[in-house]
Amino acid sequence: MEDRKLKREMSIGGVKIGGKNKIAVQSMTNTDTRDVKATAAQIKRLEEAGCDIVRCAVPDAEAAEAMGRIREEVKIPLVADIHFDYRLAIRCMELGINKIRINPGNIGSRSRVREVVECAACYGVPIRIGVNGGSLERDLIEKYKRPTAEALVESAFRHVEILEDLNFHNTVVSIKVSDVPEMMKAYRIFHNMSDIPLHVGVTEAGTERMGIIKSAVGIGGLLSEGIGDTIRVSLTADPVAEVYAARDILAALGLADGGVKFVSCPTCGRTQIDLISIAREVEERLKGVDKNIKVAVMGCAVNGPGEARDADVGIAGGKGSGLIFTRGQILRKVPEDRLVDELFKEIEKL
Numbered sequence: 650m651e652d653r654k655l656k657r658e659m660s661i662g663g664v665k666i667g668g669k670n671k672i673a674v675q676s677m678t679n680t681d682t683r684d685v686k687a688t689a690a691q692i693k694r695l696e697e698a699g700c701d702i703v704r705c706a707v708p709d710a711e712a713a714e715a716m717g718r719i720r721e722e723v724k725i726p727l728v729a730d731i732h733f734d735y736r737l738a739i740r741c742m743e744l745g746i747n748k749i750r751i752n753p754g755n756i757g758s759r760s761r762v763r764e765v766v767e768c769a770a771c772y773g774v775p776i777r778i779g780v781n782g783g784s785l786e787r788d789l790i791e792k793y794k795r796p797t798a799e800a801l802v803e804s805a806f807r808h809v810e811i812l813e814d815l816n817f818h819n820t821v822v823s824i825k826v827s828d829v830p831e832m833m834k835a836y837r838i839f840h841n842m843s844d845i846p847l848h849v850g851v852t853e854a855g856t857e858r859m860g861i862i863k864s865a866v867g868i869g870g871l872l873s874e875g876i877g878d879t880i881r882v883s884l885t886a887d888p889v890a891e892v893y894a895a896r897d898i899l900a901a902l903g904l905a906d907g908g909v910k911f912v913s914c915p916t917c918g919r920t921q922i923d924l925i926s927i928a929r930e931v932e933e934r935l936k937g938v939d940k941n942i943k944v945a946v947m948g949c950a951v952n953g954p955g956e957a958r959d960a961d962v963g964i965a966g967g968k969g970s971g972l973i974f975t976r977g978q979i980l981r982k983v984p985e986d987r988l989v990d991e992l993f994k995e996i997e998k999l
Contacts, residue, residue, distance in 0.1 A: 651875035656846040659775050659819055662726025662747035664701050666821070666878045667846040671906050673701040673879040674895040675848070676888045677730070682712040682719070689722035691888065696725045698892040698936075699908075702879065704728035704750060713737045717744030728777070735761040739768045748821075750777040752784075752808055759811075766817045775819045778808045781852055782826030796826050798835035805839055820845055821879070825852035829867040840876045849877035860884040861894045869898045893936065909935050912957065913946040920948035922966035922985050930989050931964075942999055944992075954979055962995045964988050 658668035666673050676695050680688040682705045692703050707713050707729045716729055728748040729741035735756040738749045749769065756762060769776055782796035785804055793800035801824045812820055822845050824835045832851055840847060851867040854860035864882040871877050882894040899905040913928040928946045935944060945963030947956060957963050958977030965972040965979075971988045973980045973995060983991045 651873065653875040653877075654840065656844050656878055657818070659821070659846065660773075661702055661728070661775055664726050670878070672872065672877060672899055672904055674699060674892055674899070675702045675704060675728075675879055675881040676700050676891045676895075677704040677706070677881070677883075679888055682706055682708075683715045685715050685718045685722070688715070689719050692719070692723045692725060692727075694889055695892055696723070698889045699896050700725065700892045702726045702728060702748070704730050704881075706730045707737050707741060708732075709734075710737065710740070713740040713744070716741050716746055720745045731756070735765050738765045742768050742772045742774050746774070748775050748777060750779050752779060762811060763815055766812060766815045769819065770817060773819070775821055776812065776817070777821040777823060777848055778805060778812075779848075780805045780808070780822070780824045782828070782831075783852070796828075796831070798831050798838055801826060801831075801835040802838045802842075806842075809843075809845065821848050822846075823848035823850060825850050825883075827851065827853040827863075829863050832867050833870055836871050836876055837874070846878040847876065848879045848881065850881040850883055852883055854883050856885045857890055857894075860886070864894060865898055865901075868895075869902060872898070872902055872904060907941040909938050909940060910943040911935055911946075912943070912960065914948050914956070916948055920966060921968040922948070922971055922988075924948040924966055927964065927966075927989060931992065934989070934993060938996060940996070940999060942996070944996065961999055962992065964992050 656667040658665060664673050678688050678691050680691050682688055695703055703725050707716060720727060726747040728750055729746045730750045731738045733755055738751055780801050785796050785800055789800045789804055805822050805824055824839055826832045829851055849868050849871055851863050854863045868880050880895055882891045884891050911932055916924050931946050942961040945957035945960035947963060947965045954965050954974040954977050962975045965974060969985050970982055972982055973991050
């Protein structure tokens with residue numbers, strides 16, 4: 650793990666990013682923002698899963714007004730995702746939204762951009778410039794022939810320059826493309842050229858299986874190099890799955906702030922219990938545990954307690970039964986059908 654190059658520090662609601670602050674996890678609602686009840690309910694689920702910042706699409710004036718009512722229903726910082734209509738950005742900021750995601754180049758004349766910037770400065774609202782490989786400017790596509798890393802970075806600085814010319818520097822940048830190596834290259838280039846905080850993600854990553862793999866490689870790879878201040882795992886799935894995946898990436902890199910660490914061994918010919926089902930059940934039930942502990946599910950009673958001796962508590966399988974152990978010390982033998990429940994009894998004691 651490389652040390653993070655410190656970026657400008659800024660506050661999104663009560664969440665600080667940049668500087669030495671922890672990596673903030675973001676997601677985006679997939680409800681109709683105009684449905685206040687459904688959107689607020691989903692945001693609360695995201696917050697319970699460990700999300701730090703939530704973004705909502707704001708396609709029209711009705712959605713902008715709904716954002717104000719949603720703001721009253723939830724505690725988590727909210728981001729308004731705006732395209733083209735600068736008036737929606739202004740209205741959302743007036744209603745207390747904590748951050749705006751726009752591309753300054755697609756919301757009209759300089760005077761309109763100035764209005765957005767002046768409003769953001771007045772309310773202390775950061776602006777995220779979101780560069781996406783699917784919406785690059787035509788002249789850049791003609792110049793580079795495709796969404797290369799260099800094209801993405803040039804687009805990002807083009808938008809940054811618009812804001813900085815208006816003396817606005819409370820800015821976050823994302824540079825997303827579905828091609829993981831190209832995405833990583835783009836972030837590396839921008840990272841080495843600017844102190845602007847980076848929102849890191851792989852766009853159009855796919856369903857849970859491939860999307861998590863691509864995000865783990867792309868986001869995790871950059872974080873391991875010290876690049877990134879806030880992240881979103883984009884999945885064609887329930888947004889809550891994005892949060893769990895992001896938290897898992899941070900945990901795998903040792904960047905998670907506390908929480909449960911879960912390990913399980915691969916199956917082999919010595920395994921005599923249904924280890925796969927047990928591990929899945931334990932992992933699912935651990936989502937509701939808020940403790941700074943390590944839990945292990947091991948398939949072999951002979952080697953399991955020793956191999957996972959650094960776990961606070963764990964299971965080691967036998968034939969139709971298993972051992973409950975803590976820190977390598979065996980506590981008791983339990984029938985297979987009671988292993989998980991007995992494990993969680995020990996977790997409750999911790």
